[in-house]
Amino acid sequence: MLLIGCPYCGERPEIEFSYGGQAHIARPARPAELDDAAWTEFLYMRDNTKGVHAERWRHSHGCGRFFNALRDTATDRILATYETGKPRPDLGAAREPAP
């Protein structure tokens, strides 16, 4: 069970959270201007990254807030958590220290 660092409450077990899918997908401001292909892209197309994935979590059984996380889908390491609306952090060379 993952240990997830809620930016508001600190590290809590995964069971307190709901998963919210890929992060940084903003609902188009004027959907009427999108053609069907673009609308389908927004509705259904998601990255399937092996590696660092930006995703949303909601602390449903805690503060109730959404936030974003960078999780390595291959190792389940959570590399960063950050508030909704903030840009995806650039991890650069910074990775979790070795054990």
Place this chain on the structure above:
Amino acid sequence: MSLRDATRGRIDRSRPLRFSFDGRDYQGFAGDTLASALLANGVHLMGRSFKYHRPRGVMAAGSEEPNALVTVVRDGARKTPNLRATQVELYDGLIAHSQNRWPSLAIDVGRVNDWLSRFFPAGFYYKTFMWPRKAWKSFYEPFIRRAAGLGVAPTRPDPDRYAQRYAHCDVLVVGGGPAGLAAALAAARMGARVMLCDESYELGGSLLGDAAVRIEGASGPEWVQGSLAELRSFPHVSLLTRTTAFGYFPHNLIGLSERITDHLAAPPAHLPRERLWQVRARRVVLATGTIERPLVFPGNDRPGILLAGAAQTYLNRYGVSVGERVVIVTADDAAYQAALDLHAAGTVVVAIADLRAEPAGELPQAARRAHLMVLPGSTVLGTEGGLRVRAVSLADTAGVLRQFDCDAVLMSGGFTPSVHLFSQSRGKLAWNETLDAFLPGESAEHERSAGACRGITDLAAVLADGASAGTAAATTASGSTTASGSTKLASQFAVEAARREPGSHLGPLPAGGTPSRGKSFVDWQHDVTLKDVQLAAREGFQSIEHVKRYTTTGMATDQGKTSNMNALAIVSQDLSTPIPRVGLTTFRAPYTPTTFGAFAGISRGDLFDPVRTTPTHAWAESQGAVFENVALWKRARYFPRDGEGLHAAVARECRAVRDACGIFDASTLGKIEVVGADAAEFMNRLYVNSWSGLAPGRARYGILCRDDGFIYDDGVVARLAADRFHVTTTTGGAPRVLALMEDYRQTEWPDLKVWLTSTTEQWAVIAVQGPNARRVLEPLVSGLDLSAGALPHMGVARGKILGVPMLLFRVSFTGELGFEINVPADYGAAVWEGVHAAGQAHGMVAYGTETMHVLRAEKGYIIVGQDTDGTVTPDDAGLTWAIGKNKADFVGKRSLDRPSMKAPDRKQLVGLRTGGGELLEEGAQVAAKPGQKPPMELNGHVTSSYASSALGAPIALALVAGGRARLGQTLYVPMPAGDIAVEVTSPIFYDPKGERLNG
């Protein structure tokens, strides 16, 4: 010669115990396992193999045991099958049975499978049991069910209690052998919070079976006792025996299964039988040791053929000799220590056959000095014996053939480091050519392996490695980057132990030039032979995962602990691919079988799910209501009177509502207060309707879609003020509607000034429906005018009822004049009883959810989740009228504009009437063409179906392709007994003009 030594072992000879196995009584001692006690009584035959029903004896001394699976019985309900006799702790009065044999262990008719084995190779079931097809249900399946499996499951509910606990620690050490104890000591001395667990009832691991080593001048067991005494002196150290670390989960969550009472003759009632621990450890040290490898040669499965280390353990830990004349076959020096120990105890060691050409280490030299016959360059041609091995045939590289009479054969192909938990943690394994083994490589979690499980064989080095791992773990767990506290180096552990040259043999033994005599087993528990694994290669399987599943090697309850490496080596040889390229199959939890009880904990029966009840629950119970589950809620389904069944009760309740009035508890529906300056804007963006024009004091039926355009939920939404909406949802949809709202509020439109509060449990909702509704309520209310002019349909008003503050909606889900009384939940029961009492004079009847369903269906009102399934648009459901005109956007609008979402042949909501009074089944398919055979061309399905009192005939709602264009047509519902003809009608069966809403 007695098989029980006079002095050796850790058993307590002052406490003899009686036990029975297969109905025969035996004696053992406190400290015995069932396996050691049976061996002491000369009993080797303990089971029959899975497929061939070959006689089998115990092969190992620990949890890796593949053969000796037994059922332990305490009473009618407590029957535990598939326990390894090597782990069953003996208690006075223990009753155990062997498995998978009939009529007895000694004479088992299933043995015929062995004689017919050429018809049962690996994967035979993929090519059989197919003809005739009818025979599957009547013969094949029942036969297979009876034949399959090993033990028989208990049939009575489990009466025991299972506890669960969470724990946090700095360092969790898995394994209480030398490396684990050294690690725990090092970490504890640094002040770390340490947990140490071991699957056995005693800590000490390999030291408990080793009589030859000395550590700091003490014997292995003495050093263990000293270490434990020190560990127990620390308050921050927790020692758990009988506790298996069964799973390594992400972020250092380790699952432990602790067995608490199974070893007790009379378990105290206040103790749980087992305890599941979920341990979040800052750092983990895996000190899981090794498992000895058996050898693959013809006839390697007869009772009396064991692992050499197991024989050594039986002697030194339990004081039992596994035989009187033993032959040892080995590729590793360690088996020589077993030979020396047995020889010193008086067992005749007939010969030591070494697979290696020139065994020259300390231990082979010591064996020669003891005048034991050492035969280098040997192989095994076969064995003889029925219920017990009685002879073994050897050959050597010079071509010399020898046959020895014996009653035990001890084998050792080297040792496999236990990397199960490391692999579960997603660590990468690295192949070590020297040791012929996979060792832990790159870690994925904050753990490290120590000792034999990472390939270290010298005891002094093992202890030092453990100490170093414990120190490092404690250091990093505390956040410090500098090592504090002393770390003992290898030279600082004063150890006297013979130097052991590690050796290994994987794959089949050399055939020695003569045709093989009998089956060579690779996986004992699943009866997989050398030929089976070779067959997989011949049939074209190249992936080790395919070979595993085709042959079932490694798939039994022992998960290949003693078979995976040999199977891998055979595949490697057959495919001419190096072992590391073939690779291992994925390691999965649990490490050993773990009970359902441990995982269930207290989540059983009444505690399996929370139960939510409404304010009128007790009243409904007192009236004899029959309840149904709606999500986690208990809702009264109907109120039978005088022995009525469901249909009679519902018919009576329906008539009463339409003729007089009914009272219904609608408290479970979700309620969300949407509040703020931008509340209307928020509602406009989310729901399909237009809300700006809804004046305070008015309500509207709202539909919520997701951006895919499909109906997600619905409910009446009331505007209480310019900045306050009272949104209702379906009972089951409440949590997800609020979640969806929060998603948009927080992440899409954070600038809107709007806040959401769930008020589902704060309001009791009492629906009063029927022509007499106003007459019942008028005398009870104050502060508001209930007349039709003052409170029109869909009006909202505040006032009091029976003196209690009330929010009143004039709404109807029945099509009759109706009101929904919202009072604070704590007043719900009292107001209900008051209204019900007052209603008696007007023929008021309490009705349940079944009647509610029928009445709304008569009016064509949908229930989201029953008449919709996530693929139904508002237009499909005939609800286009609800969509706000001139709304630039709302969630779902863009999708609704797609051409496919307006296609005329989409499934649309219609009504169905049957000609002959047939009640259609919900879910039944609808077809335009009658008399079809599968595969049929289908055009829709029935979503709701009820007997209607108002119409005096059954009605149904259905989603039918192009339904609205088919009004008046005859379609067909194919059923097993034949097609039922149906007429497509409007879904509004009753009072289509809606006149009855006005009473």
